[in-house]
Amino acid sequence: MFYREAGQYKTSYKADQAIFPIFQDRMAIVFYLLVAFVAIPYFGSDFFITSMMIPFLIFSLAAIGLNILVGYTGQISLGTGAFMGVGAYACYKMTSIFPDVNIIILIISSGIFSAAVGMIFGLPSLRIKGFYLVVTTLAAQFFLEWCFIRVPWLYNYNDSGAIEVPQREALGVIVTGASATPTTRYLIVLAIVVAMTWVASNIIHGRIGRSWMMIRDMDIAAELMGIRPLYAKLSAFAVSSFYCGVAGAMMVFFWLGAAEVESFDVNHSFLILFMVVIGGLGSLVGSFLGAAFIWILPVILRAIPDTIGLDINAATVEHINFMIIGGLIIFFLIVEPHGLARLWALAKQKLRVWPFPY
Amino acid sequence: MSADKSAARGEVRSIDSLVTFPQYLLLNARRFATRPAMRHKNYGIWQSWTWLQMHEEIRAFSLGLKELGLDKGQKIAIIGANRPRLYWTFCAAQALGAVPVPIYSDSIAEEMEYVLEHAETVMAVCQDQEQIDKVLSMGKKLKTLKTIIYDEPRGMRDYDLDELRSFEDVQKLGEKTLGSKDAADEWEKNIYQAKGDDLAVMLYTSGTTGRPKGVMLSNDNMVKTAISANEFDHFDETEQIVAYLPLAWVGDHVFSYGQAFTAGYCVCCPESAETVNEDRREIAPTYFFAPPRVFEIMLTAIMVRMEDAGTFKKKMFHYFLDHASKVGEKILNGEKVAVFDRIKYFIGELMVYGPLKNRLGFTNVKVGYTAGEAIGPEIFRFYRSLGINLKQLYGQTEASVYISAQPDGEIRAETVGRPSPGVEIEIADSGEVMYRSPGVFVGYYKNEKSTKETKTKDGWVHTGDAGFIDDNGHLRIIDRAKDVGKLIDGSMFAPKYIENKLKFFPNVKEAVAFGDGREFVGVIVNIDLTSVGNWAERNNIAYASYQELAAHPQVYKMMAEHIEQVNRDLSGEEMMAGAQISRFLVLHKELDADDGELTRTLKVRRNFISERYAPLIEAIYDGSTEKYVDTEVIFEDGRKGSISATVEVRDVKVFAPVSHKEAAE
Amino acid sequence: MSARTAADIAVGEDLLHVDDISLSFGGVKAIQNISFNIVKGEIRAIIGPNGAGKTSMLNVINGFYHPQEGTITFLGEERRKMRPYRAASQGISRTFQNVALFTGMSTLDNIMAGRSLKMHRNFFWQMFRYGPALNEEIEHRRAVEEIIDFLEIEHIRKTPVGQLPYGLQKRVELGRALAAEPSLLLLDEPMAGMNLEEKEDMSRFVIDVNQQFGTTIALIEHDMGVVMDLADRIVVMDYGKKIADGMPKDVQSDQNVIDAYLGVAH
Amino acid sequence: MDLLFNIFVSPFIEMVTMPDFLLQVLWEGFVSGTLYALIALGFVLIFKASGVFNFAQGIMVVFAALTLVGFHAAGLPAYVSLVLALAVMGFLAWGVERVVLRHLVNQPDLILFMATIGLSYFLIGFGELIFGGEPKSMITEQLGLPTGSTTIEIFDGIVILQHLDIAAAAIAAILVAGLALFFSKTRIGRALRAVADDHQAALSVGISLNQIWAIVWFAAGIVALATGIMWGARSDVSFALQIVALKALPVLILGGFTSVPGAIIGGLIIGFGEKLFEVYWGGLLGGGVEGWFAYVIALIFLLFRPQGLFGEKIIERV
């Protein structure tokens, strides 16, 4: 309905290969960015920004990371939580060792560590497939969790065993620690997520992304086309873990403020996997939709009884929440196993062919 | 090749002195150097040429042709679909004073052979291997044909014949001469030497009977017609059109070549015949021509697709369409419309009309034309109510298209408009429409007899159509003059008129009416497979083939209802009430151009059909209720086969004339 | 169409030479002592009844299976064990018996995927999809478009291949193999499961590829009829053994071949 | 050198010098092994018949045990509660088939896997809503399970055998044997195997896939109840118990996803392995290695035998 594609013809491959070849889509992106960068910081309450938007964005980034692995390369992983942890601990250590280096640079470079760890645990994927690979990644998950507890150097020998975010400034503004305003933290997270989403989209649409999808769709054929499984899989593990690592570092530095190992436990891996599957495998939009569904929906559900003045105790709400979310997950899988992204795409398609049904 | 060497040289001629299209090319290369001249969807994108680039391409090819010996007055055949290079060939040939002869690319070899031989073509430019094969299959029969040039090299590797050359090779040949002498200057000089009354192009009309005739059109015919057509609809260099109609048809030649060169607008060639709709959507042309049939198919497709939409969407769609049919045309015509209706129309534009036009690729259409046959008033109004400025025109090859056209603001479904600029129209005593204009052709090539029959000494041309000028000064066409006949009881019988009324039902694809010199009117009906098939699906009617569907009792019932409706309409019209349809049958096969039942422009060949289906027509008139018939058909690959069926004939209700006046005679 | 004669082929230059190849899976012998050659520019068919080891033979040629015995000489280079991607990078490209397209990607992307070996821009440029990486994409897009044009699949350019009918999928797969600009193209039953018209189309494309691009083709086909018209020379296999090798007309009249086929057909 | 000594020498010295302790370790390994095997068995049953990796098995264990305890707490006799709990599991199986599985036929593994995670979320919420989050004690004695222990004096030391552990091992053995009989001797059992081998074939001999799924889920429910009783008796019945179910994964990897004996042997390998490693080598790494050790065993194992202990070697085809 909003789409007016007539007259949008391409006279060069550059235009035809663009990520958003349709004008209205480009406008929509601009609109979303305006909302995200201007409207939300201006109108959003602290609660909305800190408890909904920041975690939503961070989880979206992690979901993109996992989606690269699961959705684009077809390698199942349940180690996301731990890979996020690697990023968080790496960032914490680096800022302890180099307190003067800009924290944002450290956040990004912490991804390098998780990428390296991810590659190591990705090695078995060369021989192991499917659910069997789940076990390797679970091994990574539990082994790394154990490391986070058992290697006190990682948390600076803190008595609590937790990493606590020190206060850091960037460009003269306090960006981490409790004194950093929610808006500042939100804007940094948003900028990083937007930039990294853009990069992810570039990689996916290019040679490397294609090699991942080749491995995913038909690994044997891919190899016979000259794709080296080693490169393709490990690069997917590396990029995926990089994203998760950065998400993990941001989670601690811009959202939680402090974290124990439980922040990176296996439930976390499940949570992200949910986002990816519900959102839609092999879709960047899906990663955002999935994160929104899994993270924001419960927050809203929790707020509902209070908002409509229903006096149910918190525990019951939580129990019902669990049931609703579990039920919705099943419902969505039944109704649209390809996730929200497919629904999104269908809706978009509907709008494109409007008023026709197909 | 640098720009200064190519375009900006030579003398500057004033625009009024230009009499040929190559002269316009030189002008456009200078005035619209960076504007797009042509686009072609190829290799996935719209490959584009500016006027300057196109000028260079044409010049290279033209010089190449010259090297190959093409000379003034010689004929060069152009065979293929809408491809930039084939369009360039027109200009390249004209630049040398040679005469391009486009040939319908779907002609079978024999048809092609006739034209090539008749026109004494010395060269042929073919699109691809398929056309080359056809030309080569004629072997040595074509004595004049010396050189064959192909556009697409695909599959041509093994053709090591001396007379075969690729388009690129010829261009290279031309470029080589550019390097050496003052070839470019020479070439331009040559172009400016051309005269207005030189032959510009020769177009063979397929005609409903007999051999095709080569209509000779001069530069003046073409250029003047093109210029006045541009003025009539205010076309300039910003237009974009999609060239998808046959290259050899006069309409396409005028729209995609003549008007494009004189106005300087951009012509876009679709990727292939299958992708025309998609390509049109991408380009969103500002000027669009299509025969009524295309509009009809489009409307049917829209309605069929909407049938599958959800209830809400369907309701909304029809709600707004209803509204559009009330006020849409008024708004388009600039009439007074209540504010509330305007608001509602605006919402409709957002929700329905806009998206719909967009899906059809009509968003940017300034002017759309339809011609060739009468268009159903509902169809015509439908498009206009959406805000598409669709108009009708009436034209002929012999007139370089334009005889009459509807000026903005005076558009009615049943007329074909006022005489075009420079055209005079008269109705002969026989009721036949006659015209005289600057576009009137020079004559039929090598056919003095026909020329004399058609064109009077003082330049009046017989159209062969019966019609009259109505009270508003608009021309109305009833039928082919020779087809208008009388029933035994003397009632006027205009078969086309009746057929068109039937064809306005989406379920009816084609209808052929008989009745001249008979007791009553009988019709052979062809169902529309898309529309009826869809209806059958929705009503759970199983069918395995076209034949089975056509013979289905339910389908018969539906057709009978349609025909009754037509009869009811006819009964209200003074002149036509006497010739209502009494009996009909639904034909068991689709009328097809390959079987010769339709012309290449998809017009019904009445005489052929009445011969071919003589037994069926007999059955209509001898009162039998069914008839076995066996028909020979030609498959796409050229093999022959036959279809046989027992066809049912039915009676329909006839209505008494409503008019109080007495029926004619 | 082809004007080549048997004599032309006999003097042609060897592109590939397999020598005394044996392959077994846990005691089951799939291929036994097979030798034959493929000459540059020819269409070489490997035929045989079901289970004759034809596909295994192709798998050996492109490095997917490693034969226990024997050698393979490709472009004058002898090799024993080789990963499939090495074979691919040396110019061996193939299609599969059961279409093995990348079902989640569009026709365009599938054929682009076939050009993987020719694309090299590094990760850095890929990240920003800028400069060399973008130029490379565009350059290869052009090459891919030529293949799309060649195979007449313009209308399905952006359709996900999973949604295509079988015949078109086969064509896309051929396109993907062609995209690698192989010096040896292996086709595993390119006409399996097709109707007559599709078979004719596919045959035309195979011949066109051979003539237009001069690509050497080795194809497996179950249907003798198609092969006789298509191939320059034929190897016939049965139960993992070579039972005949030669010109179509010779093979056709070979008693062993007739027996093998009759034996299967009952 | 010290390190090497600690890795390669001293543990063995310890084993030899304290044989009674070694025996105790092995016994504990055996008991946890059988319990792991029991959980894994629940997974195997479902995977074998429907190809679903049932993540909800863990929560089913908790749910079954809670139902049992819940009925008893409501005043019903222990055995009646047991029967009712079985009925609830049957109803659950039926419901899962009806509401979830039926609509997800032919979906990719991952989707089915996710659906079971959704199911476990639902069951967690549902269970807590009904039974509350407080830990309950298992009605061990009421069910007639033995308590207390037997101390065996041996090698100048003692080995303590809990009666409950012995019972657990015995019950596990009975369940396995029972299931094996069920699979090989009964019509439904054979049908189940047919389904596992080939869905199409099973359908063609007139077996309803839906029925079979309901049956395997019920069987898995029975196994879950047994597991819940055993684990519940060893600690308590609370939602924390679901975590134990994750241990089943490496067991499955070792044993193969579809093999009942594989599940048992895998369980025992993991049970023995992790106890021995934790007790004799864990200290070197600061302890708590049990959490990942099983996975690492499975991982190392996979690298050498990607098809699992009982799987067949995969020949890749194109």
Place this chain on the structure above:
Amino acid sequence: MFKKLILGTAAVAMLSGAQMMSASAEDMHYVPSLSYRTGPFAGGGIPVANGFSDYMNMLNARDGGIGGVKIVVEECETGYNSQKGVECYESTKGKGALVYNPMSTGITLQLVPKAPVDEIPVLSMGYGLSATAIGEKFPWGFNYPTTYWNQLSSILKYIDSKGGIKGKKIGFIYLDVGYGKEPIPLLDKLATSMGFTTAKFPVGVKEMQSQSSHWLNVRKERPDWMIMWGWGAMNSTAIKEAAKIKYPLDHFIGNWWSGADADLRPVGEVGKGYVAANFSGIGTDFPALQDVLKHVVDAGKSQVKDKSLVGDVLYNRGLFNAVIVAEAIAAAQKATGKKAITGADMRVGLETFDLSAARLKELGLEGFAAPVKASCSDHEGAGSVFLQQWNGSAWEKISDAIAPMNDVVRPLLEEAADKYTADKPDWKTQSC
């Protein structure tokens, strides 16, 4: 379609957030309770939350609130999960929260740095960051009545009193998370000064219910005493396993989170002899608890499932927590002279209240707990703990209040506090 949906929900969320902001508390004491009635630790979370809210409701019912202003306890479910805890914090802090009781060490760690920024004190009663005891360094953090470290020192003193600790081997079995690891530095420190050796047995969250190998290791190490820092399902499993290897349970001492009725009830007779620390009274034989029963539980306003659960160790712990909060509110009212107070006023109250023995009696809680006197510099109150023993069906108090080794612990706490604030340049401190 979807765009709209998402934008719609976002709008709702943004608005609801704003609404929360605007609804500030003029006529109530708004006390959020970050409870956990779900998840693996619900067994501990439920009674604590019940005790907390029941006492407050009792005050509302009996006294009409504190100083004439009603108390509103809003529970927010955290599931013992830090992320949800932060979410709860963010969603309630705008409503005029007076004080946060995170009920989880993990959440406390998250909230401690936020407290000075939002000016809402954090009271982690007997858990959390031990270093917040140093009031100079942590103006906004409190952990009355005592810290883990103090508690450990008390337990060690108890062991010392039972036949000396020198030369003994002390086993320390703990939940392998921040909470469990917290006292290790002190344990190591005291091991050298008091002359005992240690053996540590970490229990991962996943192994809570499968501890056989840990206890095999215990059997191997043969420690003379075992100390447990357990929580949730770990406790009962540990006690059962200890009994299984025939470890003398009277030499097995749990901290105050390892000594709940809920932990021992599933163990029953087997756990007889097990010892645990505690700082709040056992049972309902206190006038205040009777009031709770009368005004709240019997009135059906409590979430307690069974009346018999009132007076449980953890119930009373939650109740005691409420007592301290209530006392602090009263003190804040007195200090500021306002009826409705703010978070900042509450901080003053938390530094000035005096829960003396007399005051306890006045409250109807004589002997319920050791007196706590708040001060600016001491945010823990250095309270004593006593020990209780399980008799197979109920807890019995077996020792008097044992004072902690303040002299040893305080410098260590100061050191930890310094370390904590070291990398926080803008950290707000105060001088006392």
